Amino acid sequence: MSTAYPSLRPTTYLSAALLPLLAACSESAANKTADPANASPAIPVSVAQVSDASASAPVTVTGTFGSRDEIPLAFKIGGVVARVLVDEGATVQRGQLLAALDLREIDAAVAKAQVGVDKAQRDHARLERLAADSVATLAQLQDVTSALDAARADLTTARVNREYATIVAPEAGIVLRRQGTPGSTVSAGQQVLSLGGSQRGRVLRAGLTDRDAMRVRTGDKASVHFDAVPDRTFNGTVVLLGRAADARTGTFTVEVSLSGADALPSGLVGQLTVQVRPTQQASAANATARHAIPVDALIEADKDSATVFTVKGGAEPIAQAVRVRVAQLQGDHATVDGLDADAQVITRGAPYVTHGARVRIITQATLDSASPAATANKGNAP
Structure with missing residues (x-):
């Protein structure tokens, strides 16, 4: 047994000698980790x-x-167009004659109906005298009375057709389209002219998807930009929002009245932007799920998802990666789901950040103070 101890004793003494050195190394490593100058x-x-x-x-x-x-x-009835007195773009007044049919056949129908009324009146007068003398029966008198009423109705119809054989402006406005020409034959109800009425003004009319139609409300402020008038933007207000979708397009009609657009011609195509007022229900939903952020904050996009880095912490902020769903891209902003209402997202410098990395927030004031002009002014200061 005594022979085993000499072999163990040197090892024991060596370990005891190394303890202070190991402790010093551990303390040095701890100090190096805690030193901010040595951190990333x-x-x-x-x-x-x-x-x-x-x-x-x-x-x-x-x-x-x-x-x-x-x-x-x-025209209410068909016939041959005799005159069209206006062209497209013409300004007309209420009651102004715009077009007329050839009236010869129509006037003849009125004259014929008048002759029928005159004959029915004579027959009715004669039967009244015969009935008074008991020569004609009551049934015969009733028959001529009915015939007189029918003749008078025919005359009224002929006169109405004669009245609507001309087209007069129902209100002041502008002729938008002219489909009829003199000498052409038109059927009853076939459109000859299209009039843009001025009684309720002019609007920009567009079709909204069901999602946008649920956000827009009457009274929302809007702006319109026309490519034909590039140096001007027209302000307006939503005055009508359709409550049923168009059967052909599936969109909902929205009408926006514009101020200062009276001199513009009809038919101009414009870009409409409606500033939507948030409802209480929409605000509550967006506070927990949907928010708008700058497009610069999106990285690693894949279809409708992307990564966004948010900043957590006060004195020493840390970047945290958050995966979000991109609901809509609009200009330089994106609407996303998955962020907190009080979150701050990293925009400039986002591609160089990793999850858990330390970041230093640079404000616009810092950038301005570091600009060459600011540095030069600082050097010239007394």
Whole structure:
């Protein structure tokens, strides 16, 4: 047994000698980790506060400018067009004669109906005298009375047709389209002219998808930009929102009245932007799920999802990666699901950040102070 101890004693003494050295190394390593100068530098980034998507994502759609009331004008009966007195773009007044049929056949029908009334009146007068003398029966008198009533009705019909053999402007407005020409034969109700009425003004009319139609309300403020008038933007207000979808397009009609657009011609195509007012229900939903952020904050996009880095912490902020769903892209902003209402997203510098990395927030004031002009002014200061 005594022979085993000499072999163990040197090992025991060596371990005891190494203990102070190992402790010093451990203390040095701990100090090195705690030293901020030896830690990885913070990445400079810019951040942006998320905003309510309903307030920052306006509805944008293309529409056509024109009269709110477009009145199709036609003859009540068919015939040959004798005159069309206006052209497209003409300004007309209420009661002005616009077009007329050849009246010869129509006047003849009125004359014929008048002759029928005259004969029925004579027959009725004669039967009244015969019935008074008991020569004619009561039934015969009733028959001629009915014949007189029918003749008078025919005359009324002929006169109405004669009245509607001409087209007069039902209200002041502008002739939008002219389909009829003198000498052409038209059927009853076939459109000859289209009048843009001025009684209810002119509007920009567009079609909204069901999703946008649920966000827009009457009274919302809007702006319209026409490519034909590139140096001007027209302000307006939503005056009508359709409550039923168009059977052909599936869209809901929206009408926006514009101020200062009286001189514009009908038919102009404009870009309509409606500033949507958030409802209480939409605001509550967006506060927990849907928000608007700058497009610069999106990285690693895949179909409708992307990664966004948010900033957590106060004095030493840390970047955290959050996967979000992109609901809509509008200009330089994106509407996303999956962020907290009070989140700050990294915009400038986002591609260089990793999850858990230390970041240093750079504000616009810091950038301005670091600009060459600011540095030069600082050097010239007394």
